[in-house]
Amino acid sequence: MTVNEIFYSLQGEGGRVGEPSIFIRLTKCNLACSFCDTDFADGDDMSLDDILNVISKFPCKWIIWTGGEPTLQLKNDHLAFFKERGYKQAIETNGTKPVPSLIDYITCSPKVNYSRIKELIPRVNEIRIPLLNGDVLPDIDIFPVADKYFVSPVFDGDKPNTENINYCVEQVKADTRWTLSLQVHKLIHIE
Numbered sequence: 515m516t517v518n519e520i521f522y523s524l525q526g527e528g529g530r531v532g533e534p535s536i537f538i539r540l541t542k543c544n545l546a547c548s549f550c551d552t553d554f555a556d557g558d559d560m561s562l563d564d565i566l567n568v569i570s571k572f573p574c575k576w577i578i579w580t581g582g583e584p585t586l587q588l589k590n591d592h593l594a595f596f597k598e599r600g601y602k603q604a605i606e607t608n609g610t611k612p613v614p615s616l617i618d619y620i621t622c623s624p625k626v627n628y629s630r631i632k633e634l635i636p637r638v639n640e641i642r643i644p645l646l647n648g649d650v651l652p653d654i655d656i657f658p659v660a661d662k663y664f665v666s667p668v669f670d671g672d673k674p675n676t677e678n679i680n681y682c683v684e685q686v687k688a689d690t691r692w693t694l695s696l697q698v699h700k701l702i703h704i705e
């Protein structure tokens with residue numbers, strides 16, 4: 515696999531915020547969002563053993579596959595390798611590709627083609643939609659069934675954007691099926 519970076523931190527967003535997690539950021543994405551906060555272009559080829567060598571140093575059994583768009587590379591063969599070694603595996607996906615079945619926790623952060631996501635990924639653990647001041651919050655029913663639906667105000671890089679946050683607060687207050695999610699890792703300056 516081509517890997518951009520591997521780091522150990524706390525999940526900074528969504529329904530599992532604060533949980534220790536090993537982030538494996540895979541190279542490549544099939545979208546080019548204006549607000550993208552990740553430089554995922556570079557990467558090194560790593561075998562599954564190479565990756566295991568790095569992550570086994572961390573006292574944690576949860577992996578978060580992210581990117582870029584991790585579904586462009588991630589297959590059940592990869593997931594089975596880590597599952598056999600006692601890891602649980604989550605994914606942060608943009609919802610444009612199917613998710614391999616061995617994933618234990620799916621966060622879908624939709625950016626485009628909202629109505630197609632349901633066909634590709636019928637059930638997710640969380641939807642976490644990035645929103646900018648003035649963006650129309652889509653009807654929640656367009657998305658796959660989820661345990662939780664989050665609105666995530668887009669930050670200015672690593673800094674909170676007060677206008678975006680206030681706008682998202684109003685959206686959530688107006689439709690209580692949504693919950694606000696902040697990028698806590700940026701607020702507390704961790705990776």
Ligand SMILES: Nc1nc2[nH]cc(C(=O)O)c2c(=O)[nH]1
Binds near residue numbers: 526580581606704
């Ligand atoms: N702490 C922390 N939590 C995160 N949750 C999703 C992230 C991502 O970049 O996909 C991320 C990240 O980069 N850092």
Ligand code: SF4
Binds near residue numbers: 583608
């Ligand atoms: S889908 Fe995610 S990683 Fe890809 S360009 Fe958009 S924000 Fe960046």
Ligand SMILES: [Mg+2]
Binds near residue numbers: 551
């Ligand atoms: Mg990030």
